[in-house]
Structures are given as C-alpha cells and as structure tokens.
Amino acid sequence: MAQAGEGRRNGRVTIREVAEDAGVSVAAVSKVLRDAYGVSDALRAKVRASMDKLGYRPLASARGMRGQTYTLGLVLPDLRNPFFADIMTGVNNALERTQYQVMMGISSSTAKLETGVVDSMIDRQMDGIILIGSTETRESLNTIAAKKPLVTIGHHDPSAEAFDTVNNNDQQGALLVVRHLVAAGYRDIAMLSLQGEPSSILSEREMGYRRGMIEAGLGGAINIAHSPQIMRDVQFATRRLLQGPKRPDAIFCWTDFIALEVISVATELGLRVPQDVGIVGYDNTMYCDFAQNSLTSIDQSGELLGLQATRLVIERINGRTEVEHFVVPPRLVARRSTSRKEG
C-alpha cells in the first residue's frame, strides 16, 4: 500500500480538475470522453485542450463502476505455441484505432484454470472476452456469455446462440493432411492427437482424419494415439508409435511443436524423415520454415482469426445480439517432411 510518490491518489488528474480547468461541468467532460451526444465543437476542443494540458487519463476502475472499462480479455491456452502470437497480431491490428486495450491471461488448457481466469476477467469488468481453445462445456460458455460479450477461437459449436465463434475448418484441415499424405505415397498414417479434456476441435480433426482415411480406402489403418502437450509424454507416445508392432509411415501431429518433437525422436531412433516416416504439423508456425525442420503444416491464418474475433466482440459490446459464426478455410503448406517422392 505504501507508495513511492505522495498521497494515495498519486498525483492523478481527475475529471473534476479537467472540468475546472476547462471551465465546464464534469458531465460535459464525461461526454467528450465518451463521444456522447450533446457537445458542441467549441466545448469539445476546449475540453480536449485541458485534458492534454493536464495529462488527464480516465481511471478504468471508476469507469467500470458505471460504464465500460474499454478493456478486452484474451485467454490463451499457453505461451509456448507461437501460433497465438499470430492471433495476437490480428487482435492488435483490429484494436489499432479504437479506445480498447487488451489484457491476456493463461488457461493452461485446463477447464478449471480457464474458469478462474475468465472469472477474474469478469471481476475486473472487462467489456468483452475472447477465449482461445476453450475446454469448457457449452453450459459454462453460455454462463459466461450471459455476463459478458464472448467470442471463442478454436471451439466448434455451430448451434451456439449466446456467443460467436471464429474457427478454421479443422475437419477439412485434417482431410487435407490425409489426402496430401496419400498422394505422397504414405499409407499407414497415424494421428498423434491431444490428450486431456475433450474439446470440439479435437473431435473435428479426428473426424476429418477418419473421413480421409476411409475415403482413401485405408479405414483399416486408422490409428489415433493421444498425448498431452508435455515434452516427456509426447516423447513417450512417439516412441510407442514408432517402436510398436506396426510402425506407421506417416504421423499427423496435433501441433507444430509436437511435430518437431516427433521429428526429433524419429531422428534419434535412426529413422529418416521423410523417407521412413512423413510428418505433418498444424498451425504453420514460423518454425516450420527452418531448414532443419522443413515441416509440412496446415495454415489456419491466425492473424485473420484474431482480427475477426476482435471485430465480433466489439460488435457485441456495441449491441449486436444475433450470433455470428466465422470459418476460415485451412491451407496446406507442403515442405520436405512429407516429400517422399523426391526423397
């Protein structure tokens, strides 16, 4: 509580002082602040001049008590996946010319922590919330949406009414992967999927994988392994796959990071990528491009996802109530990790 500066208010300029300086009422200043109706240009100019002169900044807590805080909450599953940086770029672009600021929290991909972070964002009066890769149930999401405008990224629920969703078409993404691998000559294609709380992306991608395999007449080779996104576990799961009785000749991984780890393990086991085993990731993060990885991956346009989600949440804050579901088509980026033919 003790503070380096002086008194408790810390030398902060209040709306009252601005009003006094400009020779107008407090309410007039508030109107200028909010671009509200009923302010003449002359008054607006006078007030803005005083604000600049005094270095006034409205206090979010106080605004939150009666109006908005002009803060958006963004919840990420983790800080390790650079894909979220792409989303963040989109969010920031969308926020460029607005009053809004974004604050981030980490859910660590667990429903319990996610709930905690979201609740604390609601406690902090954030005006809207963007939830990436949520593991919550439809019920919980509806509860949140009843309290604050909500948009999810990476959560499929086309029948959701209370909140908007922004997604890449995960089923199609998985389908593209299988088709690409089949075309490259791979047959025993395994999927290394995510273990943990069930989520809609999970089932979408697994569904796409299954459909792709069946479509190619490889229904008998369907093989889905699961691992949490933790180094040790991924290594273990990968060894199990690659050293098991019928070794797959290609692995479709949940995420680029996992794919890189699979490449690492395969290399250590003396297997050649892509000749002995083809590897595909998801998200097309910057690591895919490195020569030592050269990882085939699915691009889901993170920047666009972030941009759209932000647009939608601001629209909701401004009163929209009809639901909107935005879907981007995925795009496969082929690299050396699956180019068996030339290899």
Add this chain to the structure above:
Amino acid sequence: MAQAGEGRRNGRVTIREVAEDAGVSVAAVSKVLRDAYGVSDALRAKVRASMDKLGYRPLASARGMRGQTYTLGLVLPDLRNPFFADIMTGVNNALERTQYQVMMGISSSTAKLETGVVDSMIDRQMDGIILIGSTETRESLNTIAAKKPLVTIGHHDPSAEAFDTVNNNDQQGALLVVRHLVAAGYRDIAMLSLQGEPSSILSEREMGYRRGMIEAGLGGAINIAHSPQIMRDVQFATRRLLQGPKRPDAIFCWTDFIALEVISVATELGLRVPQDVGIVGYDNTMYCDFAQNSLTSIDQSGELLGLQATRLVIERINGRTEVEHFVVPPRLVARRSTSRKEG
C-alpha cells in the same frame, strides 16, 4: 452496452447482500475479505459461509476505487519467444496461494508501445507491474515506479533506487559462451546481437563477449553484427556474416530463436554445424533439446526469475521501500551445435 442477461448489474452479488445474508455489517464482510484485524473466528466463518452460498466475488473496479485490485501487470516483449513461458511459470507459482491475479500485455520491444501498455495498466489500477526486457530510459522507469510498485526483469541498473531488478548475469553469460567456444577450438567467433532501441542487457552481453575475446587473445577477431528479431532481417544478417570475406567459424546468437534460424541458413548454404560453424543461443528454451537443433545455449532460469520478480513486487505492494537487486548466475548447456571435437 447491451447485454444478454438482465439488468445492468448482471445479477452480481454485492458485498451488501452478503452482509445482509450473514447478518453483519458491510464493513465486517470487507474485513473478512481483506483478512484485516478485528474479526472473530465465528464471524469470519459466518461470512465465508454466506459468500460461498451466494457465490459472491468482489468487484475489482470497486475495490480499486479505495484499495487494491489484487492484480499484477506483466509486460512481455513478444509472444514468440517460449522463454517467457518459463518466467510465467515462476510468476504463477509465486501467486499460487495469494489473492493476486496476473494480466499480461505485449510491448513488442518498442518503448512507445511499452509506455502505452504500462500506462493502461496503471489506468486499470494494477497493484504492481513486472516489466520484462524493458527498452525504457531510467527516467521513464522512475516515473512508473513513482506511481506503482515496479520490478524489471532483464534490465540492468544496479544503481536504480525506485524499483527492483531481477536479472541473469548477462555479461557472465556471454563470457561463458566465448570460453566454451574457444575451448571447443573455435577462433573467429562472431556475435549476432540485437538491433533496435538500446538496452542494458544488450551492452552487458556485448561487453561480456568483448571481454571473453580479449581474454582469449582474440581481440582482433571481435565481430558484432546486429539484426532486429524479424525473420527476413535475421536471414539477411546471417547470410552477410557467412558469405562475407572472413567467415566466422562460430556465431553467438542473441536468442535461441535467432540461433535456430542461423542454423537453418547455414544448412541451406551447405555449411555443416558444428564442423564448419558452431552456433550458440541464449535462454535454453525447449527447442534446444530437439535432435535436429541440439543447440548449445545459456540457461538463465526463467522460472526463478519470474518467481523472484513476483515475490519482490508483492513485497513492495506491502510496503517495502529499500531497493533490491536480484541476480542469478547463468549456466551453459553444451549440445551438439558446438561439439566440434567429436564432430
């Protein structure tokens, strides 16, 4: 402003309702909330029961008006470097049994954006601020510290009085790198340093590099290149280094991510790592361990840095005013990217 739920208050339970339900005064509930002096066990139990029953959660904005918001602000330079995830782990561990929540913002390594993010955290009444890799001047930092408890990570200023610093010893880290490379038989050791706004880490590391080179009698080979942390620029700078007149036989990179990119470019140029060129990174992020990278790096114990910074900022919130400067010794982790001898 429009909202899915009912009225403006959104069905939120207030402290008043809790007080009523428990049959005590509002102030008594507040005391329980803040673990303040002057509350009997009986009363505390009664109040807690009511809080649970009603699902009460204090509103941060309202608390901020008079007291604390129990929110810490954490400012990261970017979301792409997984090193910050380690720091975050430490922060979360430190916060485990406290009431505090952390909210993150991104500075994109530019002083202007950083100032914006920090100001908006102050507007939002955060109780304390942790600044990672700050590019601000001592003046600005003092200004911030005058308003809120401040701790920096990755900013060397041993004479700072108004805020605490938490650091790894960057000069020693660079020194360790040079010594290691020299011991492995490298001589023309270049440093690929960061371009952008000057920072104290920058000069510390470059100083360590210079000292190491001079110490090894290689003062004549000192060669510092600069590049911003952007893919294209790093590639360009690397090509310049590796295709220039006197090609270095080892490159000490600013960050693991850059080092991985350097490995990529070197590979594309047909150079073998570590035989033709040794590569060292910084931060010892998880990517270093992958077989395809096997990158020698400096571990600066991100988790510990995060833990200490959080401890310090909370101490400051609780009234400490004497400055504290915490330094962790760096540790070199040798991997294949510099093992010329066996290679």
Add this chain to the structure above:
DNA sequence: TGAAAAACGTAGAACGATACACGTAGAACA
C-alpha cells in the same frame, strides 16, 4: 472490584466517472 487495555463491530464518508433528469437558450412556426 475497578480501571485500563484489548478485541471486536458499526456507521458512513470517501473514491472517480457515468448517465439520468432537468434547465435554458434560441430557432421555427403560426
């Protein structure tokens, strides 16, 4: 037993911004 001190509870005034209800001046119209 009585005085002093400690322990606990309460009322009510802040905190800074918002937004409603109201007041006023001037324009438009007949």
Add this chain to the structure above:
DNA sequence: TGTTCTACGTGTATCGTTCTACGTTTTTCA
C-alpha cells in the same frame, strides 16, 4: 407574441468497495 421543438449544458444520485473514527463488549491485571 406566444408556443413548441431542438440542441446543448449542468447538477447530482449512483456504482461496490474500503477504511477511519468511534462505540461497545470482553479480558487482563493489580
């Protein structure tokens, strides 16, 4: 000239907490 309407300003109750100052009860100790 009077009436109605519009445009714009203003005063002030209000949001949900904290916290000071004070009052009451209980405990301690000689």
